[in-house]
Amino acid sequence: MQNTTCGKYHNFGNSFIILDETQNIMVAESEKKDYSIRILNSDTGIGADGLVVLSAPKVLKAEKNDSGHTPDNIDCIFRHFEPDGSESLLCLNGLLVTGLYLSRLLDKPRVSVLAATNARTPQVLCLGVDDHKGAFVEGLHTSRADKCLADPGVILPFLPGIDKITPLELNFRQDDIAGLDIVNSRICLSGYLVFSGEPHLVVFTDQMKDQHGLTNLVFQDPSENRRASLGDRLIHAMGMRIQNNFGHLFPKGLNLTFVHMSQAPGSGLPCIEYRCFERAINKETLSCGTAALACSAVAQALNLAKIEQTPIFPYLYNRYHPDSFYTLTPHTPQQGLWRITGNPEQISDNICFL
Numbered sequence: 287m288q289n290t291t292c293g294k295y296h297n298f299g300n301s302f303i304i305l306d307e308t309q310n311i312m313v314a315e316s317e318k319k320d321y322s323i324r325i326l327n328s329d330t331g332i333g334a335d336g337l338v339v340l341s342a343p344k345v346l347k348a349e350k351n352d353s354g355h356t357p358d359n360i361d362c363i364f365r366h367f368e369p370d371g372s373e374s375l376l377c378l379n380g381l382l383v384t385g386l387y388l389s390r391l392l393d394k395p396r397v398s399v400l401a402a403t404n405a406r407t408p409q410v411l412c413l414g415v416d417d418h419k420g421a422f423v424e425g426l427h428t429s430r431a432d433k434c435l436a437d438p439g440v441i442l443p444f445l446p447g448i449d450k451i452t453p454l455e456l457n458f459r460q461d462d463i464a465g466l467d468i469v470n471s472r473i474c475l476s477g478y479l480v481f482s483g484e485p486h487l488v489v490f491t492d493q494m495k496d497q498h499g500l501t502n503l504v505f506q507d508p509s510e511n512r513r514a515s516l517g518d519r520l521i522h523a524m525g526m527r528i529q530n531n532f533g534h535l536f537p538k539g540l541n542l543t544f545v546h547m548s549q550a551p552g553s554g555l556p557c558i559e560y561r562c563f564e565r566a567i568n569k570e571t572l573s574c575g576t577a578a579l580a581c582s583a584v585a586q587a588l589n590l591a592k593i594e595q596t597p598i599f600p601y602l603y604n605r606y607h608p609d610s611f612y613t614l615t616p617h618t619p620q621q622g623l624w625r626i627t628g629n630p631e632q633i634s635d636n637i638c639f640l
Contacts, residue, residue, distance in 0.1 A: 292637045294334060295383035297630040298610050299572030299603040301334040302383050303637070307341045308362060319371035325639055326369040332637055335571070337367040338380045340388075343400070360410060361397040362388060368566040376402045376409070376483025378423060378575025383630040385413030385421040402483065416627070424625035428583045431481045437535045441479065445587050447622070449479045451487065456527045473524065478584045486541045486562075486580035505546045505559055505601060521570050525563030539565030543577040547590055556591050557611070558582065558598045573600035575612070579626055582614040
C-alpha cells in the first residue's frame with residue numbers, strides 16, 4: 287500500500303476521513319476493510335467516525351438505476367465505511383461533507399454522485415453548496431424497510447413508506463442503570479419504522495404514555511452532569527437491548543431515534559430535537575443525517591410540523607454547539623424526494639497515512 291493523502295471533515299460533530307481515488311487507486315479493494323479499521327481508530331490511525339471513499343465513474347460497472355442515469359452522468363462514486371470495516375448503505379453526513387469537498391475541488395456549486403452502491407438500487411444524488419445556507423444533498427427518498435432488515439412479522443403497515451412495529455419490551459433489573467428507578471420494570475418501545483438510507487425506529491417520546499417520563503429523561507437539561515446523565519445511560523441501555531435481544535427481528539441491527547417536538551431557542555417556533563443510537567457503532571452519535579431525514583418524514587406524515595419551516599436539532603451535538611441544525615425540504619413533493627442541508631466544516635487537509 288502506498289502513502290495516502292486524505293482530508294478530515296465533520297458535520298455537526300460526525301467526522302469523516304475523505305479518501306479521494308478519483309485519479310488513482312490508493313488502497314486496493316481487498317485492503318479497504320482493514321484500512322478503514324486502522325485509519326478510523328484514534329489509537330492506530332487518524333481517528334474519525336467514518337471513511338468516505340470517492341472514485342471515478344468508470345470504476346463501477348453498474349446498470350441503469352431507477353432514475354434512468356448511468357455512471358456517465360455522474361461526477362463521482364461515493365462509498366462509506368464504518369469503524370468496524372463494514373460498508374454502510376448510505377451516510378448523509380458523509381455526503382454533506384463530500385458536497386463541500388467536491389464543490390471546492392471541481393469549482394462547481396452542484397455535483398452528481400452515485401451512492402448506496404452496495405444496495406439493490408444505487409441512488410444518483412445531487413450535492414453542493416448554497417451560499418450562506420451550507421451544504422446540501424437532494425434527491426433523497428424514504429421507504430419501507432426491506433425484509434432483510436426487518437422481520438415482516440413485526441411490521442404493522444401504516445402509511446406509504448412508513449410502518450409501525452409491534453411494541454418491543456425492554457426488561458431492566460436493579461442497577462442496570464444506576465440512579466434510575468426502573469427496578470424490575472420494563473419499557474415498551476413503540477414507534478415508526480422507516481428506511482432513510484438506514485433503518486430507523488423513530489420514537490416520539492411525547493407519545494410514550496406512562497413510560498417513566500421518557501421525554502424528561504431523554505431530553506433533560508444536562509447542565510449539571512453532561513457526560514453521565516441518566517438520559518445518556520438510558521439511551522445506551524435501550525440501544526444495546528435492541529441490538530442484543532432483537533437480532534431475530536432486525537438481523538442487521540436497528541438505529542434507535544428518539545424525537546421530541548420542542549421550540550427553537552430564542553424564537554419560540556416549533557422545532558424537532560432528536561437523539562440517535564446507531565447500529566453500526568453501538569453507541570449514540572453526536573448527529574446523524576439519516577435520522578434527521580427519518581424523523582422529518584414521520585413528523586410530516588403525522589402533520590406534526592411544516593418541515594420546510596422546522597429546524598431539526600441533533601440534541602447531543604447541541605449541548606456543546608447550540609443553534610446547530612439541519613433543514614429538510616420536500617423539494618419535489620410529487621415524487622416524494624427530499625433535500626437536506628447541513629453545515630460541514632473542514633478539520634484538516636493533506637493528511638498522510640501509511
